[in-house]
Amino acid sequence: MTSVEFRLNGAQVAFDVAGRETLLETLRDTAGTTSVRYCCGIGVCGTCTVLLDALPVSSCLLLTVMVDGRDVVTAEGADVRHSPVTRRVRDAFVDAQAYQCSYCIPAIALTVRGLLQQDPEMDADELKTALGGNLCRCGSYPQVLDAVRRLVGTSGRRGGEQDG
Amino acid sequence: MTDDATTYPGREPLARRMTADAWDRVIGRFGFAVDRRIEGSAHAFAVRSSVPHGTITAIDSNEAKTVPGVLAVITGPDVRVDPSVATTHGETRQDQPVLAFDKVRYVGEPVALVVAETRTAAEDAAALVDVEIAELDLVVDHELAGQPGAPVLHEAWPDNECGTWTLRHGDAEAAMARAEVVHRATYRSPAANHAPMEPHVATAAWLPDGRLEVWTSTQAPYPVRRRLAEIFGLAEDRVRVCVDPLGGGFGSKLDLRLEALVALGSRAVRRPVRMELRRDEVFVTSAKHAATVTITTGADRDGTLRARIVDIVYNGGAYALSTPRSTRTGMIRSPGPYAIPDVLCRVVGRYTNTVPAGPFRGAMTGQVCWAHESATDELAALLGMDPLELRMRNVLRDGDLFATGEAMHGMRYRELVDAAAKGVDWDADAGPTRPELARGKGMAVVLKSTRTPSRSEAHIVLDATGRVTVRTSTVEMGQGAHASMAQLAAARLEMPADDVLVSTIDTHRTPFDTTTSSSRSTLTMGTAVERAADDLRRRIDELATAGRPGTAAPTHSNGAVTVALPEPTVLRYEDLLAGAGLDELVGTGCYQSPPGAGEMDPETTQGMHTVSWHQGAVAVEVEVDVETGRVRVLRAHGASFAGRAVDERRIRKQTEGGMIFGLGQVLMEEVVYDDGQVMNPNLSDYQIPSILDAPERVGSTVLTDPDPDAHPHGVGENTVPPMAPAIANAICAATGVRIRDLPLTPEKVLRAIHEPAVRTP
Amino acid sequence: MVTFVRCATAADAVAAVRDGDGTAKFVGGGTALVLLLQMRLVQVDTLVGVRTIGDVPGWSGIEQRGNVLWIGGGVTLAEVAGSALVRGYAPSLARAASVVGNVRVRNAATLAGNIAEADYASDPPAVLVSLDASVVVHDGARQRAVLARDVFTDFYTTSLDESDLVIGVAVPLVDGSVSAYRKFASRSMEDRPCVGVAVSARFEDGAVGALEVVIGAVSGTPQRWPEITERAWGRRLAAPLMATIADRYADAVDPIADIRGSAWYRREMVRVNVRRALEEVAASADD
């Protein structure tokens, strides 16, 4: 067992983990984070997305020991920051009813949020391309796109609001 | 484990209803079956056969038992000599062991179960269990499985037979001989995986008094209860099955899956035991039936269909599951939604050394719709007719006889075809495009039935705080069933849907339901819920007017009644209960298909097949890169008949989502076998559509029945089966090539373009 | 048991891998290695984290060094794809990096890790070869540069030592050169390449001054046939010439068959995509 410390949704946390344990396993089995989900286990589907130092990554492809000292944010934890982008992303997904079973959805919303925080001017087409790696077996893609369009409109690159 | 505090650690026993859950769903707080953690659980991992067909000669688990944390290793032979466990089980045939003991019949079949303190320990130990298997000849292909001398999977079924049926309506052979134009072709579709995003998961716990409790990701709580009772020799009410919402099912979670395994494990270690599948295990746990369908159609020169003969072989995989029954369902749907005077259909299911096959969204229909709708376009080409016109001329209308001999009613196909066509601007010319890109449009229709006979029961509970809760065993798996149930109950009680709760499933609390499948819930459970709401309303009225005979029926609004006493007086539900000294008031409702429904003549399959026919149509526009064979679906429009619509937005999501789901099986999905091994059991090698593969424009038309007493119709599957033929028809319109073998990979398309022989005249 | 060590210097990292004697490995983003660990396909006791290396100039940067574009060993594929320098000087590399896997993979994965992994179904290797790039490695004592075309030797195999740390990639900047990369995926848009075609060219007075065409994902290593492309030198890159080169390449490849396509199909895709990549380059030269 190795002890690992990192920031999880703004709070400093510490876990004793086995060397081969993935961040996905730590978050689900020990930290009780339900928004981070297993599906493919190989980086393809995106249901295990977290923001690592603000960038979306697959937690199934990260060993927990690798995130020592870093900053991890999950979909439910986004509340902590009360950021306007987070709020707007959530509202857009709720308004568009962008879910069926919703297993994939928190990760998609978190990805959109991470992308917009990185580049507030991303347009709907760019966001769609970037969401290519978030699979949804229910086929909620039209509603996800609706949510994205509610967020950034349908025109090309635009001036966006900065995250607070 | 008996009281709620341990059964539902740290959470409310009742889930809030779905639309109010939107926020939780988006931020990830919505609880799924995988989120259910029972305190003190140990973890199980299955040792699976790496041999497709063979005889188990020895199992050595000594090394596995030395792995720290391992609590037990249970093997097939252990179970076999255990008199308290049935040797074999099955929905239709008792052909499947809980753990294989004498033979293994597919790669991935559980042979032993390791239980350990952690999942990692169980997984590590499972790799150390040494299973010796003497290999036998194997058969993967369902057509070969039916040939003389083919390897036999089950001695009791020496022809590998797994469901044989015939439908005879009129004299198709004679009519075919008279037909002016005859078209005949064979269409194949491979095994596919449902690939629900959430893997299968289950936890079992035995109580000290010998009762069994199971939390599982099933679409069929009551059948699972019955099967567990049978396997472990228990009375049904000594088995309790609880189900949380699922992250997708699509049919893969219908039959008994992990439940008996975790129950075995739990009994061995006297603790709750949990099992969550790895993705590669999901691939060997369920599958769509591969199938070969030969369809012969006779028609007049003017396009009037005269006769159809369909021969179907389904690949059932290694165990029967529902195949002996569902092959008949597939056969009945195989002539398509057409008025054809003379029809003959023959179906056979075959055992093979592949993953046991079960229902797959649009169960058994994708395979036959692929055939009849491709054939319709091919026939249109033979006749020199517009395929749309050919459909319009022949689709079922009210009063037409279907192949089962039933007179059809409520047929809306002409409108559906029209709506789908309009959705893709059928008659408009494809816009200008680059020379290597060819565009075309295609269309397909589908006829589906819902499971009959069937029964659904619902309870609606009004408690002392005035809260109204629907108790239903319908599983929420993304289709929005719970939201629909809340809405239906709320409408009858004239209260906001937001104020109606829907319970999670617990066979100790929520009443009987056949299954959550075949798009049946809105009709069957919806009816039960409405009846339960009416019953509750009546009971409330009785309380409100008790002792005042002759009082007019009260009006309801927002959880209160208004009674004329003679002054209009408002009484809140909770006050009514308090006044009567009641803790709760329960309304009950039941839907039961009418007597005789679903009973068919065993020789000819004539009779009343179903209580509800589902009608759908899909039209697409594709763009084919004729140099690479790559197909892009530019537009897809689905049209579905919803009867009395409960919620149009949810119907649209099902209709549009169904097309995107279906697109995968058309363009890229196939479980690839090599020598009995699944070659692509992961989501990198088995790909499903991404947002970039989805059509740029996806639309839907929802046809409804304005009659307030009309039934709601299932819409969850109507647009899945037609996707394949619609796309194949569009590819043919664009390029002139006809492919009869799914999936329509770029390689197949390009090969066909290169080989003009495959072109239609 | 797997332990993770975080290294502050290149020498430490190299020493850690060397001391591990086959059981220690560098880890960059971990996107390839963690997967292999999970599938129990590698036996590793020590993961040597290289993200934190601080003593290699330009370790996490992309910079122009004279007539060379430098991409550090800690640079992720997302950074390569987003870099204005790479987009300007080596658009084919920016393109290839931008189509690797998905957003999450690109955010974590390093270009160095992609090279060291040497997966045949990859995008960047063919581009690096076409740009005549060098892979700069540190062996604990010295640095050396190895031509990308000499790095990839077989499926998942490179000419580098296990303890050779990739500290960066050097892409020569040639005046007036243009480049393009086409990734052809045969299944989902999200797939790894079925065929990748990297082209780099220089034009002089409308004629080809230099031309490189490199094919990825069809065999164990990136494939090039200078004897075919050299025939184009001095000629205008017109349609018949492009078609000829494409046909010759299609004849020359010896493609593998896998789940993304048969040998026959890959050959055809080489034909089509070489031609299309050449057309792209010709068009960008006209601009």
Ligand SMILES: Cc1cc2nc3c(=O)[nH]c(=O)nc-3n(C[C@H](O)[C@H](O)[C@H](O)COP(=O)(O)OP(=O)(O)OC[C@H]3O[C@@H](n4cnc5c(N)ncnc54)[C@H](O)[C@@H]3O)c2cc1C
């Ligand atoms: C879902 C998914 C999709 C993908 N799709 C594509 C695709 O479409 N195209 C494509 O090209 N690739 C694709 N890849 C592969 C991806 O590009 C590689 O996994 C990634 O580039 C490896 O980089 P890394 O930093 O994560 O390497 P790691 O996993 O950290 O390491 C990989 C290997 O490189 C070694 N290594 C790492 N850093 C160094 C260094 N500095 N010096 C020497 N050796 C080192 C490690 O020891 C290990 O052997 C995909 C991967 C995934 C998971």
Ligand code: FES
């Ligand atoms: S589970 Fe991590 S990407 Fe699919």
Ligand code: FES
């Ligand atoms: S909503 Fe079910 S997987 Fe996306």
